[in-house]
Amino acid sequence: MPKTPNTRLWALLEEADWSGAQLAAALRHLASEHGQQLACDRSMVSRWLSGTTPRPPVPALLLEVLTRRLQRPVGAVDAGLSRAPSKVFDLSWEADPLRRLFQLTSADLDPGRRHLLGAGMYSLAALAVPATWKPREQPPTGPSLGSPRTTGRAGQAEAGQMQTMARVFAESAEAHGPGHVRTALAAYLGHDVTGYLQASATADLRRHLRSGAAQLTVLLGTMCAGDGADALAQHYHHTAVQLAVEAGDTATFAIALRTMSAHAHDLGHHTPAALNLAERAADASCHAAPVVAAYAQAHHNRHATLTALAASERLYEQASTFPGPFTHYPAGALHYQRAQTLATLGDQAGATGALTASLRLRTPAERQASTLTRARLAETLLTPTTAPECCPAPDSSGHPPLTLRTP
Missing domain, CATH: 1.10.260 (434 Repressor (Amino-terminal Domain))
Known part of the structure; x- marks a missing residue:
């Protein structure tokens, strides 16, 4: 026919x-x-x-x-492809983050469904976080409607456990690479954490649980990015932003936005939406701890970028950090961020010096960061000097938020 x-x-x-x-x-x-x-x-x-x-x-x-x-969403029906799914997983900001987290981790752990995740594409449209979005003063009053499970218990011990697990997973990824760790983290999020989030709890405990879930989800997304699964990483980062909003966690909200912006920059997407994410992260971090604010500083023109870099270094000097991927920012990472900023501005000599300083400050435990920093130094030495471009967020190197995302 x-x-x-x-x-x-x-x-x-x-x-x-x-x-x-x-x-x-x-x-x-x-x-x-x-x-x-x-x-x-x-x-x-x-x-x-x-x-x-x-x-x-x-x-x-x-x-x-x-x-x-x-520069607008185009669905399958719009393109005359009604038999093709318009999206593998919902990336809209109205979607229930808990349900999506459960669906993502379930598919990630199921060999028969993992191909669905590979069928997705990294979406530039999904970088446009609604301007009205900011962390809520009060978290949701109860379990998410329509969520996958309604049983389980959670208390202060479970909230503390999630913080410990974030540190364990981040340290394991640093020592052995993200590909060996991300499956275990996906299982922990899908089997344990989603159950904790649906348990009856006080408002303060719900806040801590959602905050912990947001941090673990940022961590998993960053591991996926380091493993080359960029579309899946975007889904996890997107979900983490929503969880941070529900938790009223400004610091994790800023980190998640900054991580999304750095990921987009890594992929070569220097778009207004990616730049806006970096600037919103910097704005959101104004009321966060100095170590978070130091990480989040980023702007898109030369003068503002140099000013933000100086502010980041001052904030770092004021910071009192504690062990953990969301509370510790190594000195080597700060010098790496300085190198990326200077490289974007066209200062190759300055970037080379900053990367050399970053390597000198690396500890034996920072194996992945050291390897990636050496690779970046080699690229910088081999790259001919070019005119500076506009200055989005410095790119990342497959690391978790503060300790690894900017290695």
């Missing part, structure tokens, strides 16, 4: 002012971002326009490139 032309995809191409060849080029570029090779050309696009349904992973790639080009 004759195929029905895909008039919706035609309309989107016209709105995007793209030819078939330009769409094919954008699809190949996006696939390469995710470590995939896509054989796609103008003739293939013509077949889709004539009514042929593209095979996975093309539908997910197609929706993301059109979303980026048109």
